[in-house]
Amino acid sequence: MPLPIDLPIVDHHCHLSPTGEGVGAARRFAKAGGTHLFLATQNYAGAVPTSLQTYREQFAMTEELARRIGEETGVVAYPVLAPYPVDLLGAAAQIGLSAATELQFQALELAAHRVEEQAAVALGEVGRPHFPVPIEMAAASEAVFVRALETARDVGCPAVVHSEDLDANGYRSVADLASRASFPVGRLVKHYARAVVPAAVRQGIVPSFVARRELTTSSLAQDPPWFWETDFLDDPTRPGAVLDLATIPRRALAIAADPDRVDRLRIPFVESIETVYGFTPRTASRAGR
Numbered sequence: 001m002p003l004p005i006d007l008p009i010v011d012h013h014c015h016l017s018p019t020g021e022g023v024g025a026a027r028r029f030a031k032a033g034g035t036h037l038f039l040a041t042q043n044y045a046g047a048v049p050t051s052l053q054t055y056r057e058q059f060a061m062t063e064e065l066a067r068r069i070g071e072e073t074g075v076v077a078y079p080v081l082a083p084y085p086v087d088l089l090g091a092a093a094q095i096g097l098s099a100a101t102e103l104q105f106q107a108l109e110l111a112a113h114r115v116e117e118q119a120a121v122a123l124g125e126v127g128r129p130h131f132p133v134p135i136e137m138a139a140a141s142e143a144v145f146v147r148a149l150e151t152a153r154d155v156g157c158p159a160v161v162h163s164e165d166l167d168a169n170g171y172r173s174v175a176d177l178a179s180r181a182s183f184p185v186g187r188l189v190k191h192y193a194r195a196v197v198p199a200a201v202r203q204g205i206v207p208s209f210v211a212r213r214e215l216t217t218s219s220l221a222q223d224p225p226w227f228w229e230t231d232f233l234d235d236p237t238r239p240g241a242v243l244d245l246a247t248i249p250r251r252a253l254a255i256a257a258d259p260d261r262v263d264r265l266r267i268p269f270v271e272s273i274e275t276v277y278g279f280t281p282r283t284a285s286r287a288g289r
């Protein structure tokens with residue numbers, strides 16, 4: 001059974017790089033049946049930014065890639081912008097912790113402006129290092145995380161969170177930070193969710209599951225909202241990591257072959273986007289149709 005013609009096929013978190021496969025990867029995604037990408041920014045220069053100007057150029061590059069993807073492949077790419085939380089550590093080593101913290105605040109402001117101007121759809125990745133850090137770094141990271149959520153709250157957009165794997169305690173700690181920032185947990189997405197954690201202990205936080213085969217299967221039974229992502233890095237030194245960009249269209253095609261499960265595909269590809277982001281992804285065209 002082919003994919004329903006009106007069903008968008010969405011990768012909720014990936015990165016593309018002008019020095020990697022770039023737009024070509026989006027073309028492969030389209031050929032496999034993909035229609036929409038949430039395109040998270042990254043440090044394209046391969047160095048941690050130590051100035052606001054570098055973030056300005058980085059965000060502009062993400063937007064430029066999104067524009068070219070639309071023009072050259074027909075795939076709709078939604079930019080997701082923020083200073084990468086782990087940048088704080090590298091920047092602190094070069095310009096000191098307080099200047100590095102201030103830089104994160106300013107870059108969050110910059111990203112929020114792009115959301116206000118409808119050039120981006122969410123702040124991300126925001127959060128905290130996924131590994132243990134010295135106590136003063138952990139405190140500064142937490143301050144930046146709370147500021148990120150306050151900033152997202154002020155512009156009324158979702159926040160896409162980078163963090164360690166969250167268990168019940170982890171979800172509770174992130175929900176506590178959201179509550180400190182008066183940020184609605186229903187718009188807080190845990191990116192790179194590697195396990196199904198029962199909704200009862202997720203505190204309302206929305207998981208974006210890494211689209212490994214077992215996880216796509218087990219997540220399908222979850223109540224909405226939730227997403228699927230590849231977290232494709234487009235790093236020539238790590239080809240196909242985390243998952244290849246063609247993965248989600250392939251999984252969707254396999255699931256669509258099962259008449260009992262095909263309707264569930266509307267959860268990650270339509271309903272959850274409506275619930276969390278507040279818009280409906282429009283299906284333009286699917287390659288080969």
Ligand SMILES: [Zn+2]
Nearest residue numbers: 013015040231
């Ligand atoms: Zn990512």
